Amino acid sequence: MSDRISIDPAICHGKPVISGTRVLVSTVLGALGGGDSIETVLADYPTITREDIAAALLFASELSDYQQTDYTTAK
Template identity: 55%
Template sequence: MTVSESQSLLHRIVIDAEICHGKPTIRGMRYPVESVLEYLAAGDSFEDVLAEFPDLEREDLLACLQFATQSLKMRSWQLVTA
């Protein structure tokens, strides 16, 4: 994926204090990025998520993944191990 494509996808993610308490959402709809990532992390395929939420597009799911990637790059995480 090129930098241009990556930036284009990120435009699909909206942070608005009036929508979902300011959590990042897809295209300003009430689909939090966090929820979509949870579906994907639980093993749902893109096709599963798109069938469940017909308002969403494949590029929206890619945007969620790109947003998560960019968020991790901006933060330093320390994993706690048991």
């Protein structure tokens, strides 16, 4: 994944977390999407850094880079 995001079946049921914490990437993204500022998220989760939040955003960006392939014409 990355050095800041980890997925381990033994931690939080294998959901992506900020490495070294049990802070779910989805929790960080949900807070930001709900209108919380980065400063608020950092205050709410003091074990994460601004760089961790940037990694969570990059992770979401990479996951959302969905491309549709037309399998009827693809060879």
